[in-house]
Amino acid sequence: xxxxxxxxxxxxxxxxxxxxxxxxxxxxxxxxxxxxxxxxxxxxxxxxxxxxxxxxxxxxxxxxxxxxxxxxxxxxxxxxxxxxxxxxxxxxxxxxxxxxxxxxxxxxxxx
Amino acid sequence: xxxxxxxxxxxxxxxxxxxxxxxxxxxxxxxxxxxxxxxxxxxxxxxxxxxxxxxxxxxxxxxxxxxxxxxxxxxxxxxxxxxxxxxxxxxxxxxxxxxxxxxxxxxxxxxxxxxxxxxxxxxxxxxxxxxxxxxxxxxxxxxxxxxxxxxxxxxxxxxxxxxxxxxxxxxxxxxxxxxxxxxxxxxxxxxxxxxxxxxxxxxxxxxxxxxxxxxxxxxxxxxxxxxxxxxxxxxxxxxxxxxxxxxxxxxxxxxxxxxxxxxxxxxxxxxxxxxxxxxxxxxxxxxxxxxxxxxxxxxxxxxxxxxxxxxxxxxxxxxxxxxxxxxxxxxxxxxxxxxxxxxxxxxxxxxxxxxxxxxxxxxxxx
Numbered sequence: 001x002x003x004x005x006x007x008x009x010x011x012x013x014x015x016x017x018x019x020x021x022x023x024x025x026x027x028x029x030x031x032x033x034x035x036x037x038x039x040x041x042x043x044x045x046x047x048x049x050x051x052x053x054x055x056x057x058x059x060x061x062x063x064x065x066x067x068x069x070x071x072x073x074x075x076x077x078x079x080x081x082x083x084x085x086x087x088x089x090x091x092x093x094x095x096x097x098x099x100x101x102x103x104x105x106x107x108x109x110x111x
Numbered sequence: 112x113x114x115x116x117x118x119x120x121x122x123x124x125x126x127x128x129x130x131x132x133x134x135x136x137x138x139x140x141x142x143x144x145x146x147x148x149x150x151x152x153x154x155x156x157x158x159x160x161x162x163x164x165x166x167x168x169x170x171x172x173x174x175x176x177x178x179x180x181x182x183x184x185x186x187x188x189x190x191x192x193x194x195x196x197x198x199x200x201x202x203x204x205x206x207x208x209x210x211x212x213x214x215x216x217x218x219x220x221x222x223x224x225x226x227x228x229x230x231x232x233x234x235x236x237x238x239x240x241x242x243x244x245x246x247x248x249x250x251x252x253x254x255x256x257x258x259x260x261x262x263x264x265x266x267x268x269x270x271x272x273x274x275x276x277x278x279x280x281x282x283x284x285x286x287x288x289x290x291x292x293x294x295x296x297x298x299x300x301x302x303x304x305x306x307x308x309x310x311x312x313x314x315x316x317x318x319x320x321x322x323x324x325x326x327x328x329x330x331x332x333x334x335x336x337x338x339x340x341x342x343x344x345x346x347x348x349x350x351x352x353x354x355x356x357x358x359x360x361x362x363x364x365x366x367x368x369x370x371x372x373x374x375x376x377x378x379x380x381x382x383x384x385x386x387x388x389x390x391x392x393x394x395x396x397x398x399x400x401x402x403x404x405x406x407x408x409x410x411x412x413x414x415x416x417x418x419x420x421x422x423x424x425x426x427x428x429x430x431x432x433x434x435x436x437x438x439x440x441x442x443x444x445x446x447x448x449x450x451x452x453x454x455x456x457x458x459x460x461x462x463x464x465x466x467x468x469x470x471x472x473x474x475x476x477x
Binding site for chain 1 (some may be wrong): 286287288289291292293296309310311312313314315318319321322325327333411414415416419471475
């Protein structure tokens, strides 16, 4: 399974929340990421998310879309980590931040 | 009879006083030495303006009309304009005498003009007849709007000169428009590199600016204020200048206004307790370094908003970053944080894109 954000969602990802503008992280999570990762966990396959090729991301995009899987959608951290692969060759920091936000949301939920 | 009408010394005094008064009345207007104490003498044009626009508030723009280099004077001018706008006062803007104008100040004029027109408040002015200042005003579309019959509705979106690449385009919006900024950046790259490219850090910085306006500019509500983005393309310098402004409450006032339940509530006292900074200039420096974000959230990434914008600058996506908000002007590259005498109600950003900045090829996913 594979999602390329620039092709499957938008080449111009936008703000954090739907109310703030088009192609938000919240929309991406609800419409693409959540159904895909849920299916990947259920089918026990890996979901590859390719974040390259866009015009650029707001700083909260990955926190809301990936961190929100745990915080807002109630998915388990271990299940996501086991079934997620992130491709970020243009800016490697994106990949680092996605895993950081997942861990952060998990840790915050534990408190 | 009273002494001052009869006694010689009073008669002499009254005679000299009357003669002086007559001489003054007969003197041609504008002649003689200008008073070192009062306002400058008015010329024929000024007197005609005052007669014709008698019920307008007359505001003179600073001779050096550049927000980055003459910050206090231009901020005072912006505050006067804002005051007129809030009081629905007709305004006459005097620009005829300006010696220099920079692109960073244009956004102030264009956005003010559109806002006045949209609210049906009369806005008039005079302009330099020739020279670079006249050319810059013409390129921005300002003269066409002020001299023409174009009307603006009170709406969420404004476009001024949107298709005039290589000149100056200005865009006013209330929500985050990543699609619009991506397109503007591609066009900017065309000027700099001769081809459309992706400048992801500029896109990130602009998204942060737009989100800040959306969420923080108006303490009473989200989406309460417009943001304005003006872009100037210089073919000869292979340089594009970006000026972004909102007329909200500004960074520090916004932080102070956060109430209980908000993530940033009490952030300023906590920062003061931790860093004992002297004034807002130092506080802005700390905010840009991510210290506010770290103090409030404990997060080791610098985070969103202002630190994120600085991160884009440090990563080489953009150049010559300036931020002006409330009583601070930050020249981020020079690490020069200046406390202003005049407080600007709003937040202004300026930065540039040139061939040394980082960029990626444009990918056509179709």
